[in-house]
Amino acid sequence: MRFVRTPRLIRQSDPELYHLTLLHTGSVAIEQSGLANVHGPGGMYFIDCSRPFACRMGGRFTGICLEIPKALIPLPVADLVTRSLTEHQGIGRLLVGFLTQLSAREASYRAQDMTRLETVLVDLFSTVLAHHLDRENSLPAETTRRTLLMRIRSFIRRHLHDPDLTPAAIAAAHHISVSHLHRVFQTAQGTAVSAHIRGLRLEGARGDLAYPAQRAASIGYIATRWGFTHHASFTCAFHGRYHMTPTDYRHISLDAEDGP
Template sequence: LTTVVLPETVFTTQELPASDRFEAWTEQLGRTHAPMHLSSDRAADYRGHQRVIGLGEVTVWPATFDHLVFRRTPRLVRQSDPEVFHLSLLRRGDGAASWGRQQVGYRVDDFHVNYSSRSYEISTGPDPVTIVGVEIPRAAVDLPAGRADGVVGRRISGREGMGALLAGLLVQLASDTSSYRASDAERLGRVVTDLVTAVFAHALEAEPHLAPQTHARALVLRIKSFIRQHLSDAELTPARIAAAHHISRSYLYRLFQEEGLTVASYIRDQRLAAARKDLTDPRLRTLPIHSIALRWGYLRPGDFTRAFRTVHGITPSELRDQQLSRTAVDGPHTDVDAVRMTPTAAHAHH
């Protein structure tokens, strides 16, 4: 089956008889990360839901599930070790992990980091938890041998600094993959890997050990995040962006050139994408178009109309009229062309 969006599978225990749910969930997580012994006080009627988004050699998997205790024993490590780092961004609930004498507790917006080559025990709280999990091959993390392993057991904040950048990307990916194409999967995987590497390096205070290209990619991600946060500012110029990141304009231009972009085109595309979303939102149908233009950094409505027509082939008012008439006839519609698998199909796939 060929799809134009990111490859994605869905697994939910609710489609199975209650007696089979926990065993199926155990097998699914074993395929997603590595074999583990799982236990739960909800095993008799277990509720778990997982989406698996494939980004080349990287996997991102948003999930919500009941109380769970994960145990990866030395014997399981010897029997099967895919040599992957696992990160979980905790979105709801709480949990704790132990590696022998080392124990760490986690709260919402913390990252938990694990490594399949080490034994561990993880337990979640009594209430269901929601996470965004990531699996990355150890070999893909661009840090000296043995250095990255030192991140295991640390609690990394997803609320500030490099951790917040990574958390923002993962939450965005988990919330909506429909705007990405299948051809974006490998590129997104590299972006996630670079950010994970930068987060690890920051946690280890090992930034000097990062490869130059990883420094550059992490910097580009920070700059793009800055741009998206300041799209409403009509004075968002390359000079201001460069100054905010303590680099020269020429270096800023070079960073974007290496990604096949210009700074101006990136700002324009982000502004127009945000404006298009507003124009097609029925809740904002009474908001004047010139207000939407101003909201996204266009002081003159004429400049906004020309830029929008150049990129989208129609004017903002024409797009709004089309969308409102379509909504009136068809009702709200979401076009998601993703691969969906039932538990049975997912099992057969593996």
Template sequence: MSETHAPMDLWTENADDFRVSQRNISLGEVTVYPLECNPLTFRRTPKLIRKSDPEAYHLSLVKRGTGVVAMGGESRVHGAFDYHTSDTSRPFEISSVREPFELIGVEIPKALLPMPPRIAGQVIGGRISSRDGMGGLLATFLDQVTSSSHTYQPSDGPRLSGVLADLVASLFAGVLDADRSLPPETHRRALTLRIKAFIRSNADDPQLDVPAIAAAHHISVSYLHRLFQREGGGVTAAGFLQRQRLSRARRDLADPLCQGLPVQVIGARRGFSHASAFSRAFREAYGMPPAAFRRQCLGLR
């Protein structure tokens, strides 16, 4: 750690039997790093800053354990489901307390964050919750990236780093109530991500449709359509909703534990109000009726 591009001193009481596990997931210019370790103290001193400074922010989602961040004469305690933040240009000390520590870290260049440094810097060192709002959305994104990193192609890195930068900027802006400091495109992307997360969470509700999605986010149906058009790929809001329902129904049909459920019941559980609509949509998406798909997956006659 003392020889990296952002060198730090480390200290631990467990030096004779120290255990650590870390992966570095490169997303273009952004790095995501799941980390588990015994209690440990990280120190970035003025001397180390002079040695090398990549001009980056560090943001860590605490999954397990308790940490104390000391910066600028203040100390704050961070527990599970909190974020702690630091700046490679400012001295800090981060200590995990007593029990092993688990986190998902992010290193993001300041130049990549679509937010003025004078604004973003006001967030650094503070305690931020990941339980709801943009904090919850960012936590879901980080969990997905770390658990499925093997499924991404190298070409996905720059796109994922752009999404991550927008999420971090939106989180910071929410903390400061400084949304006006964000570029309009970042606003739109953050809103689209929130809408998609809302659809995923509520797709099983048969009452959920395009007008209900727009109303839940206090926007017009036409603006909702424009948001999805900007995403590219030809996927509409209605199409995204149906894709969520179909993929879940498909998973249920292939699950032996759901074998006793009639096909129409599975369709209804996944938000389809009519059995005929479910069967037609499934056939169009997967090339066969749901009953035939189930027989094929489960080896039934």
């Protein structure tokens, strides 16, 4: 299939939008403003719907497409149209993950979620564009703060199994001071970074303890897998949160799984 948006069509209707596409399968050859690129599975790009473009699709196209009002993006992005925005790490990966999750869970969102989701999407999209333009300092302070928090949360989840995941390590990975990390996290989460990490690790360990396929794994192994270096400290933290020992929780959970 081939799509063409002509000057005449733009004169008839121009809602002032950027069109963002994340491909799952197929390929897209896209051309706009003298810039042309071909994108395959996993590719992500955007175009300006206020300017003419031509698009040719190959194979069975599946993907996620959405449109973002241009007025919400405070950056000059003409040089980025049709270019690949895909990254395997950093802010590009966060945007890909968010779009994928948004699409997969669409039916579970309520009307009151829309404003929050729109804010997250615009923050991520703006930050990806600013990254490619090398203009992160041009973003509004609130966008920078919210995006930094999303990057920190993602980093924590990816490194939960690492016993050396500390506030100092997180701050160093994001090129900020430990005090700045605590301030950003406390303002948004209302809790300390260490407490947030411990809570996620306990949730992960609790899931393993209740999972029949992990029945043969020792409690010490599960504790170590989730970043706890001492069995006693894991037992104490688990009891403090769930009001029973890991052993008791496992017995109750697996007995319920085996029961009628």
